[in-house]
Amino acid sequence: MLTISPLTPTDRDTWQTLFAGYNEFYGRVMPDEFYDHAWDRFQHDEEVHALGAYLDGRLVGIVHFLTHASTTAPDSCYLQDLFTAPEARGQGAARLLIAAVTEWAKERGCGRVYWSTHESNATARRLYDQVAENRGFIVYTIPL
Numbered sequence: 512m513l514t515i516s517p518l519t520p521t522d523r524d525t526w527q528t529l530f531a532g533y534n535e536f537y538g539r540v541m542p543d544e545f546y547d548h549a550w551d552r553f554q555h556d557e558e559v560h561a562l563g564a565y566l567d568g569r570l571v572g573i574v575h576f577l578t579h580a581s582t583t584a585p586d587s588c589y590l591q592d593l594f595t596a597p598e599a600r601g602q603g604a605a606r607l608l609i610a611a612v613t614e615w616a617k618e619r620g621c622g623r624v625y626w627s628t629h630e631s632n633a634t635a636r637r638l639y640d641q642v643a644e645n646r647g648f649i650v651y652t653i654p655l
Contacts, residue, residue, distance in 0.1 A: 513566050515607050526573055533573075559576070562574050564605075584623065588625075589624075605638055
């Protein structure tokens with residue numbers, strides 16, 4: 512059975528393994544203090560938020576998200592990171608995590624939930640094309 516809920520302190524190690532897998536997928540290797548800082552922020556649940564997907568009680572997926580002001584609509588909810596353990600893919604965890612973030616955002620009066628992914632991420636894009644609208648925007652980044 513698949514369930515979605517906030518992460519708990521006992522999820523720390525599995526969460527880090529999943530988040531490291533997410534970062535590895537995008538070619539990033541993060542130092543341990545990065546994970547410590549992110550975990551601390553998620554535990555405060557104020558500026559950034561996290562939920563977990565649990566398959567039969569075992570953490571198999573994570574989502575990180577935040578809200579920000581908008582100049583043209585109510586606040587927006589940005590779904591920043593989404594990752595499912597390879598062995599749990601195809602069982603609905605990512606879809607349920609997106610739905611949970613969407614519900615969370617609705618409850619807080621947000622006008623939209625949005626995210627980005629790499630154009631080559633065909634597996635994720637198959638799901639995203641089913642649950643959201645691709646409006647064709649291109650993301651530009653200036654690393655600092």
